[in-house]
Amino acid sequence: MSYRETYQTILEECETALGKVKEDDVKQFIELLLEAEKVFFIGVGRVKLAVEAFAKRLAHLGIATYIVGQITEPAMTDKDMLVVASGSGESLVPVAIARKAKQIGGKVVHLGSNPQSSLAPITDLMVRIPVQTKLYLADEIQSQQPMSSLFEQTLLLLGDTIAKMIVEKEQIELKSLWQFHANLE
Template sequence: MNYQQTYQSILAECNIALAKVREEDIKQCIELILQADKVFFIGVGRVKLEIEAFAKRLSHLGIYTVIVGQITEPAMTDRDILIVASGSGESLIPVAIAQKAKTIGGKIIHFGSNPHSSLAPITDLMVRIPVQTKLYLQDEVQSEQPMSSLFEQSLLLLGDTIAKMIVEKKEIQLKNLWKFHANLE
């Protein structure tokens, strides 16, 4: 494959994956985010990078976001939510953090592919991105990319899609968002 064919196949996979995400789940996710006092985020590896990008984008919308483990992380309360990003839903640290958040009374949103994961019993909402994971579930969107690349790409694009939907819902003027952008750079 050449460059053109390769990136077109990646974009096609992302399009197929995102088309399979349920719109009702996205709308419910947005409502939970907007109702929360604080939105916490947890993921590991490359997934962590994508979920951190989502957290940053929501902070640009004036939403109080926290990456679990940051030195300035505040206490979670029962008025907060935790967004867990894990394709398999079996990653040890995100599962343990979600269990702890549930004991505090926080709501849990899981962005993942496996609806039968260890997170399922404690999740208030699963936003399923049904793409190929290390579990190779029967109904997963297959990918020609290495490992969980399609999940990570879809997660990034889904985060930006949710942010855009929030902008539209709250009728935010895009030029007004710069006041939330980092300014010590």
């Protein structure tokens, strides 16, 4: 397969996956993001990298975001939300952290593929990205890419889609966002 054919395959897979995400779930997620005082994020591996990019983009919109485990992570309260990014919804550390967040009284949102995961009973909302996971569920979108690449890519694009929707909903002037950008560079 040529370079062009390969990237076109990847882009087509991402478009298919994003097209399967339910808009009502995205809108509900945006409302929860805007209501929360602080938004915490957790994921592992490459998923963590994608969800960290999403958290950073939301921070650029003035939303108080934190990555679970970062050295300056504040205490979570019942006014806050945890976003768990896990395709399978079975990754041990994110599931344990989600249980703790729920005990505290915070909202828990799962960005993942498996609606029957260990996270299901404790989440306030699942935004399903129905792509191939290590579980190979029957209704998952199959991918020609290795492992969970499609989930990570779709998660990143979903994050940027949500950020743009927030900009439009809140009528944020794009030029004003630079006040939230890092300046020690």
